[in-house]
Amino acid sequence: MKLDKILDKLGSIEKNSFIKVIDLIISKNPKNGKEIDTILSSSDKGLKAVDNQNISKIFSLTSKEFQTHVKCEFQDITSQLDILIDIIIRDGNCIMKQDWFSRLYEAEIKHLESRIKTLNKDFESDKSDLSEIRKRDYRIYKSCLYVAYYNDIDNNRESKISSDELSILLTLSKQLGLSQEETKLINYSILPIKKLDIQDVIKSLKNIGVIFYSNKENTIYVADEMVRILRRVREKEVAEKFYRRTLKLLREPIINQIAKEHNIDRKLLYSDKIEEIIKEGVSFSNLLYSDIYKNGSTLTERKRTLNELCEKGLNIKNLKGSTLDEKIENLITHFDNVERDEKVGISVDGFDKLLTELNESLPKLNKEIKSQFQLQDEYVLKADFLLDYNIKPRDILDLISKEDLKKFILDNRIKQRGDDILNILEHYKDVENLYLENYENVAYRDLNTLKDNGITVKESELGLKFEELTRNIFEGLGFNVDEDFKKQLNTKKDMMDILLNLDNNEIIIVECKTSKEKGYNKFSSVSRQLKSYQNLALKNDLRIVKILLVAPEFSDDFVTDCEMDTEMNLSLVTASTLLNIHEAFKESKYEKFPYVLFRDIVLNEERILKALSK
Incomplete structure (x- = not known):
């Protein structure tokens, strides 16, 4: 977290x-x-x-x-x-x-x-x-x-x-090739461990x-x-999950070679030996510098082996660095960047769907993940829960044996040619598109149609889901959806849904409304809300280029009231129109949506689509 x-x-x-x-x-x-x-x-x-x-x-x-x-x-x-x-x-x-x-x-x-x-x-x-x-x-x-x-x-x-003294001891342990666990054991053999409260x-x-x-x-x-x-x-240069990902690419004789060097029982199962190597705190860089190669390997052979490990095993093309040290350092940097990246690799919904289907196909997986990551909850195969622990889809798939991955791929009709894990991740990317295809159904809070289309969601979550999808659409249109700036501006009383930062103190405010009723007809309440956002922005010396209200549809009375309002630069856009604009934009020549097209009271879809096609 x-x-x-x-x-x-x-x-x-x-x-x-x-x-x-x-x-x-x-x-x-x-x-x-x-x-x-x-x-x-x-x-x-x-x-x-x-x-x-x-x-x-x-x-x-x-x-x-x-x-x-x-x-x-x-x-x-x-x-x-x-x-x-x-x-x-x-x-x-x-x-x-x-x-x-x-x-x-x-x-x-x-x-x-x-x-x-x-x-x-x-x-x-x-x-x-x-x-x-x-x-x-x-x-x-x-x-x-x-x-x-x-x-x-x-x-x-x-x-x-x-x-x-500590600096000298650390240098000494490194030069002797001692793992952290070996160092720890020797330390506490001199200073007996006392269990603390x-x-x-x-x-x-x-x-x-x-x-x-x-x-x-x-x-x-x-x-x-x-x-x-x-x-x-x-x-410890990399997280355990990346260490494990690397070790699982090595043949068992190499794993045995590492185990022997660090006093690890070679009679253990292959997977258990890998876990013991990780627990021992064996230096990742030392491992890649000397421990994973055949005895007598030349420096050129080591570089070639490491390149193959990265390209064919870790899917890292063209690992930079002219020396072995530089290549190892760049691999560690790569893993650090992957860990810092907040992107999940697939949508959160896709992660949830992956976990649900993994549980159906491999019923023992929940217990294995719970044990592997020492998690307390009984059922842990939940995307939001795992992401709080910085555990991503790839980290889960790395723990599954090749045989079980093959079974899961067959059970769920996933592409079999190529890398199994990459094929699975690609397969579950489609859920985000599935939600976008049902964007209007989410806006209308149409649970039955969503269920028929393969989407399971609680009614209480639909408002936030609509806001999330709308945010994704505006990001897809090339806008800077500035969550940090929005949080700075928002107060406990006034909390705008989406803020598009145009730079130079210019912004667009976007409000999202879902409704089961045909014809959104609550102008008085929503206008008070939007005017409070407007005042908040003006107090912070911001110029509001446009306020957009996104809803499934609007009643004639709502549109009339909006036309009569002289205090806000407000435009109305239906969910279906916004989605169609998003689809047309992907095929257009523009890198960023020309927001000057947001000039009607009710956005004219036909005119905007024609402008994008030019």
């Missing part, structure tokens, strides 16, 4: 710890201080009085300083910050009830204690699978850590790892500013933007 969306859900007290951390960073003259001052200049009361969207922007501008702030917290090695951060950055753990977080924390402690016992036995046993070279690496790191921690006690000081854990994470906690809902929230920062702190 995005930071501004989380902030919208919380009260001022629940945001307080986070605001304090950001305020402290701002007081120390951060790199982007001027841009931050520009945002804060609109508020006399400082950061607390700034709206949530601008707080999100300020957080983005201080992200590097925030990362440094979190790294400093690692000097207190009794804080268990590595354990806790590794839990909250896992895919699916960005929204958690307190009791669920408590269970995950307890399970992690037990898992670590068990692994530490095994590691200590491996140190001592001659029959261990660990090679002598690996044992030597472990001993080197363990000895250095021991000295860094206990030299304070020898000098009658409080035991802690200084920032310099869950309330103290939540309080410490909240005070650092990395989580939000809703007292009302007993729920922990970790913003998507925060997850990316914490991942960098833990030197």
Whole structure:
């Protein structure tokens, strides 16, 4: 869930710890201080009085300083910050009830204690699978850590790892090729794990500013933007879902080679070995630099192998970079851009339809997804729910075995030639067009016709669905549908549906109305509403080029009242007319709809279509 969306859900007290951390960073003259001052200049009361969207922007501008702030917290090695951060950055753990977080924390402690016992036995046993070279690496790191921690006690000081010592230890672990899990196990073999009270854990994470906690809902929230920062702190270069997507392209002998290198049981199932590699925190870049190639591969052969992996497996054409390091860095950047992209890849409705049909074809999938992402709800195959966790259609399909994907494709008559996952995603893109084809039926709130046409929707959702489709149509006409600017202008009393930003302080206001009745006939109420929007815009020194009212149809009386109104530059457009304009525009020479054509009281469809065809 995005930071501004989380902030919208919380009260001022629940945001307080986070605001304090950001305020402290701002007081120390951060790199982007001027841009931050520009945002804060609109508020006399400082950061607390700034709206949530601008707080999100300020957080983005201080992200590097925030990362440094979190790294400093690692000097207190009794804080268990590595354990806790590794839990909250896992895919699916960005929204958690307190009791669920408590269970995950307890399970992690037990898992670590068990692994530490095994590691200590491996140190001592001659029959261990660990090679002598690996044992030597472990001993080197363990000895250095021991000295860094206990030299304070020898000098009658409080035991802690200084920032310099931490920097050296991190460099050492990297050079020895230790995974994060291996490092963690050695750390806690010297400093025994003490299970902390869950309330103290939540309080410490909240005070650092990395989580939000809703007292009302007993729920922990970790913003998507925060997850990316914490991942960098833990030197995890990509999200687990992208790591998994890459590993699944490798043959089992290569997976075994990686497992052997990092003390992972090679007798596990192929899919389980992949999950263990991810959990181990094996460096993604190190993996692509050396671990996935045959022994003795030349640099040229490695580059060729990586190019093939990207082109044929990940569908990334022409991975940039002349060196292997550059190619790996560009692949990591690609995954970062994909994660930041708010587009789902298919419509949300298409995602819902995909999930429904996956559940019908593969009834065990719900349980598997729930387990994979450690989700609490019983039924998780819901688009809006998964998107709050930043889980997209491709992420779900990546988890399904090839055999089950084949079955699903056959069950739903999806194209079989080519890449299975891309074929499925393409197949479910059509739902958005299905809704657009039924745009007028949505406007008329005609549930029966929608159902007959294969669309299942609640009546309570039709108003918002009509607004969403209208927004999509105006975007398709080349307009800047400015949601951010609209939110800045809207008040609790006056909330316009759609704002088209024409730049230079010029706007078009669009209001959407659905109606079961034939002939929309509520001019007095809608005119009051539109005049309040007009006043709101004028107060902000904006020029209103046009106000558009979109409805299924208008009565003669409504049109007459509109013609008599002298205060608003209002035009009426029926749903069918707007849809036909949209279709004609796609075939026209224009990149952006010429809004001067919005000049009639009731938009003349025939005249506009003729103008577009010229």
